[in-house]
Amino acid sequence: MDGTNQTAEIIDRLKPDELALKAYDRIDRSWQTSPTFTHNLVDLVSVSPDGAIDNFEPLNPPAKDYIQETRLPNLLKSSETSSNSAAPVAKFTVVFAPTGTLEVNP
Template sequence: MYRVSTSQDGAIGNFEPLNQPAKDYIPETPLPNLLKSSETSTNSAAPAAKFTVVFAPTETLEVNP
């Protein structure tokens, strides 16, 4: 489970693991690679949206506002 912040253009500006399994499995998620691509975004303003994202072991993705 992660808290993900996005910019107005939808780029991931930041993510934060919300529990120990999330910390342990960061390399198993696409989040680090997506964060790197957002560093080139021209929009560095405050986050436009925040979501809770869950990557389940069953390869299920859940996104909540």
């Protein structure tokens, strides 16, 4: 239950739309390659209050196969900058489309 409460805390303090926009901006700036995949890549991404990518989890097989192409591993906060691993996070579904379109959804 603690994880649920912590997620609720961040949503109370920051509008989910603000965090989604921060996450979108961060991911979009990093994802500048032309996609070589032919199916949507769907990931569950945890975002900290400052918009940093805390963690991610591929939700479909293509997302696992092409994870390096999304640049998500490069965006992860390092353990050195993560001062409090229990800090609240918000979770978003991130979709990388083969057309080059990026979506960040609550």
